[in-house]
Amino acid sequence: MTQEREPFLLIRNLVKEFDGVRAVNDVSVAINKGEIFALLGSSGCGKSTLLRMLAGFETPTQGQITLGGKDIVGVPPYERPINMMFQSYALFPHLSVWDNIAFGLRRDGLPKDEIAARVEQMLALVQLTAYGKRKPHQLSGGQQQRVALARSLAKRPQLLLLDEPLGALDKKLRERTQMELVGIIEEVGVTCVMVTHDQDEAMSMATRIAVMSEGRILQVGAPGEIYETPNCRFVADFIGSVNMFEGSVAVDEPDHVIIETPECRHYVTHGITGTVGMPVSVAVRPEKIAVQAEAPTAAQRAKASEDGYNCVQGVITAMAYFGNETLYHLRLDSGATLKVSRTNAARHDESALKRDQRVHAWWDGADVVVLTS
Amino acid sequence: MKTLKYLLGGRWLSGRNLVIAVPFLWLTMAFLVPFLIVMRISFTEADAGGNPFGTLMTLADGVITLKVKISNYLFIAQDDLYAITYLNSLKFAAITASLCLIIGYPFAYFMARAKPTVRPVLLMLVMMPFWTSFLLRIYAWKGILANNGILNHFLISIGAINEPLHLMNTQFSLIIGMVYAYLPFMILPLYANLVKMDLRFLEAAADLGATPMQAFWRITVPLSKSGIVAGTMLVFIPAVGEYVIPELLGGPETLMIGRQLWDEFFTNNDWPLASAVTVVVILLILVPMAIFNKYKAEQEARP
Secondary structure, three states: OOOOOOOOEEEEEEEEEEOOEEEEEEEEEEEOOOOEEEEEOOOOOOHHHHHHHHHOOOOOOEEEEEEOOEEOOOOOHHHOOEEEEEOOEOOOOOOOHHHHHHHHHHHOOOOHHHHHHHHHHHHHHOOOHHHOOOOHHHOOHHHHHHHHHHHHHOOOOOEEEEEOOOOOOOHHHHHHHHHHHHHHHHHHOOEEEEEEOOHHHHHHHOOEEEEEEOOEEEEEEOHHHHHHOOOOHHHHHHOOOOEEEEEEEEEEOOOOEEEEOOOOEEEEOOOOOOOOOOEEEEEEOHHHEEEEOOOOOHHHHHHOOOOOOOEEEEEEEEEEEOOOEEEEEEEEOOOOEEEEEEEOOOOOOOOOOOOOOEEEEEEOOOOOEEEOO | OHHHHHHHHOOOOOHHHHHHHHHHHHHHHHHHHHHHHHHHHHOOOOOOOOOOOOOOEEEEOOEEEEOOOOHHHHHHHHOHHHHHHHHHHHHHHHHHHHHHHHHHHHHHHHHHHOOOOOHHHHHHHHHHHHHOOHHHHHHHHHHHHOOOOHHHHHHHHOOOOOOOOOOOOOHHHHHHHHHHHHHHHHHHHHHHHHHHOOOHHHHHHHHOOOOHHHHHHHHHHHHOHHHHHHHHHHHHHHHHOOOHHHHHHOOHHHOOHHHHHHHHHHHOOOHHHHHHHHHHHHHHHHHHHHHHHHHHHHHHHOO
């Protein structure tokens, strides 16, 4: 993708200190128009502080925020063309749904009939046309979420901020609402920055994700990139589940690398930037690993790229059945635990594995990620 | 024993009803029964034989005579003096409640938004005056407002005035005393309400384009409505019947119903008329309150 145009939202070297502690530490990121950008991290990583600085509730200690080329640091929240959907919504309890949505429009001093038209349009957008007269406490959690969305979209903001948008909903409702929410945001075409600690939410909704830890952004990328090519141990470990092997580079060729770890020798079919002897981690996702009772066949060994590489043996110590897949814990001969997941493609699996069974596990040399930091 | 057990195990003596019974009994004994007694006295006439009030029902020659005397009420209705003092009482109570709200709201707001560590100190400062005798505090105002009092001395010494201002025994001194005495009763419920408020509502308002002033009027004030109502009631109701403050700080132009009651009761020794005056005061306060509560309950029940 070429970046000819100036990015829509540009955050440069942003720092926020609370009593000398850096909650946000030198964050720079560029967000394009129309993106749904997720800030992902565990609680206390600084993602909410970053969002609050975008909304104008916190003043940065250092750094710049420009929206559409204009510097917005120092602009009070009520003058920013930015609206936020609050965590657990913060709907005004004394106002009806209609008045909640109209609140922002009235502050702009729009004519009455235009406000009415816009509120009706918003109610239709979130399919709550019949609920205008209700008070927030008379609505279900899902309905409140939609009112909050309608309220934050009513002023047609240039930037929409979502703070844990689905955090207050139960699991089933969350899955359905994710799709709905993305649908509505895309229909409106608003640029969106969301904060979440839930990686599923970030992965399924966002076009790009920034993984944050201790006030810094560790990696920015599309969900697939973050998952398949994490750039450090933290990201690999934080997103999804991963097996990590610690070792060092034994052979470094342009087309492949061999890494020695206590568990096995890894044949990696893509180059890395490194030198022989350098300590590295090899990350393998559980679903990339094949597990079977018998030793890999010649064809399978060829896929593992080289004889005896990328192959371990172990005993199944625990298994968790999830319906669509089963997760196995293998205790390897080295004493390490290997997580392997297997899709339950057939209803009655002939080759079903049992606890305490000794099994072989192997993977393709192209499916591992070598991490140096 | 069996009966007792039956009663204890039965519906009527369940733990829940016992808990409710305690305040219920208290209210009955301390408010309802005395009120009925006062009401009964108001319908009798002063006894010539030295009793301050007569009997309602007499049994003589096998005939029960029920004598309900309504002339006390007619007298109150006909004599302008009562109408004027009632209106005066309502007026001064309303002014007191309004001033307490105007002064107390910013005070309570400031307290509620202060650092959590500072709040108990501020709360203590509000309640501190209660540690001194109420009478003493009202007397102190006499010393401040009198012609040769502290305030006049000060104003003359800085050359703002030449002659002492006549402040004591005016509407001004009465209202100062009332507002001073009742202010904590306004601040405390307002504070209790404001301190609970979720500040994210104000952030949401700001986010939607409301300036801090708009957010205050559109969000903070409506959300603190129950505190405003509670504080206003707590000030207004006792202020209507206030006797001590008008007596000490008020003057001829501030005749209030409390004073009138005192005169009927202790000076004229006319218990029936004093009782009738009391009943009217209670009705004047209770009826609007009952209507207000009913309206409020209906509004809350509406979908």
